[in-house]
Amino acid sequence: MLTYILPLAISLLGLVVGTVAVHLAEAVLAKRKLAAPHCPYCATTLAPVQWSATLALFTGQGRCRGCGKFLRVPRLLGELFLALAWGLVVAKVGLSLRTLLVMASLIPQTMILVTDLEVKLVPSRIILPALAFMLAIGVVAGPALPDLTGWRWWQTLAGAAVGFVVFRVLVWVGVAIFGEGALGEGDITLAAYVGAVVGFPMVFESLVLAFALGGVGALLVLLTRRGKLGTAIPYGPYIILGCAMTQLWSVEILEWFWR
Numbered sequence: 001m002l003t004y005i006l007p008l009a010i011s012l013l014g015l016v017v018g019t020v021a022v023h024l025a026e027a028v029l030a031k032r033k034l035a036a037p038h039c040p041y042c043a044t045t046l047a048p049v050q051w052s053a054t055l056a057l058f059t060g061q062g063r064c065r066g067c068g069k070f071l072r073v074p075r076l077l078g079e080l081f082l083a084l085a086w087g088l089v090v091a092k093v094g095l096s097l098r099t100l101l102v103m104a105s106l107i108p109q110t111m112i113l114v115t116d117l118e119v120k121l122v123p124s125r126i127i128l129p130a131l132a133f134m135l136a137i138g139v140v141a142g143p144a145l146p147d148l149t150g151w152r153w154w155q156t157l158a159g160a161a162v163g164f165v166v167f168r169v170l171v172w173v174g175v176a177i178f179g180e181g182a183l184g185e186g187d188i189t190l191a192a193y194v195g196a197v198v199g200f201p202m203v204f205e206s207l208v209l210a211f212a213l214g215g216v217g218a219l220l221v222l223l224t225r226r227g228k229l230g231t232a233i234p235y236g237p238y239i240i241l242g243c244a245m246t247q248l249w250s251v252e253i254l255e256w257f258w259r
Contacts, residue, residue: 006095011087014103018082018110019052022075025111028125029118042067054079074117082110085244092248093146102247105134105144105197109240112190116236122186127193134196135160143199145247155199162203163195164188187235194243202250209253210235210242 027034037046044066050056053075062070085106089099108130115121134144138156142148167188174183194210195203214235221233245253 004091007087007091010090010095010103011083014083014086015052015054015079017086017107018079019054021082021107021110022053022078022114023051025078025114025123025126026118028111028123029115029121039064039066039069040072041069046071052079054083072118074114077117078110078114081113081244082106085248088248089146098141098144098148099146101137101141102144102146105247106244108193109197109243113237113240116186116234120184120234122184122190122236124186124189127186127189131160131189131193131196134193138196138199143202144197145199145202145250147251151199156196158200159195159198159203160192161195162200163191163193163207166207167191183235187239190236190239194239197243198246198250202246205250205253206239206242206246208242209245210239213241214238 023037024034026040037051038044039046042064044064046056047061047065049059049061050064050071053062053071056062056071057076064071086103089102093099108126111126112122115123115126135156138144138159139153142151143156143159167183167190171183171185171188191207194206198206217233217238
């Protein structure tokens with residue numbers, strides 16, 4: 001029983017931090033100061049219990065008191081993503097300085113997950129400082145992988161370079177084939193951040209997972225929405241999920257693949 005107490009406590013902490021991160025991301029997106037959360041549809045100030053979309057859902061207060069609309073789903077997904085990821089990483093390896101680095105690296109991913117789902121945008125004011133932080137800390141502490149035992153100072157830099165180059169090429173190809181909007185410049189910076197987070201050579205696993213998840217997502221869009229091949233979908237969430245999966249189960253995924 002005691003084994004589950006710490007991961008559960010960290011998950012609850014992740015829910016709180018995720019709530020703050022989501023509101024901060026939306027404030028950055030709207031270029032406004034961080035203030036009391038309000039309804040994105042009618043600007044009605046939300047009740048304290050509605051500041052967390054998760055808490056609002058579980059207490060039956062998921063609708064705005066002003067317009068009656070449900071709070072945005074990306075808010076809920078962002079909060080749950082960080083809470084689940086934090087809980088899983090602590091359950092896997094316990095709490096340590098390296099675990100804290102992993103947890104910190106997941107915060108910008110949560111923020112980008114929300115903004116990309118809401119408006120298909122990766123704000124530079126979020127991702128560029130996050131990338132700079134990871135490049136600096138990665139040279140000293142290595143990639144943000146929870147079970148990492150040894151590393152080289154250049155692995156974070158090389159991972160970021162691979163992510164940047166791969167998506168730079170993909171953007172060129174996407175624009176040439178599908179026109180503007182196939183992939184964005186923000187996806188390039190996000191891929192570089194992901195590469196810095198998982199480092200070299202795990203960046204390749206993360207990108208492969210992102211491509212696989214993106215393919216599944218595109219197929220689901222075609223099947224459920226009857227969209228066309230040119231239907232625009234945010235690609236950032238798939239990059240982030242690929243990164244988070246690599247952080248949590250990089251070795252297990254490789255072992256499964258090579259069976």
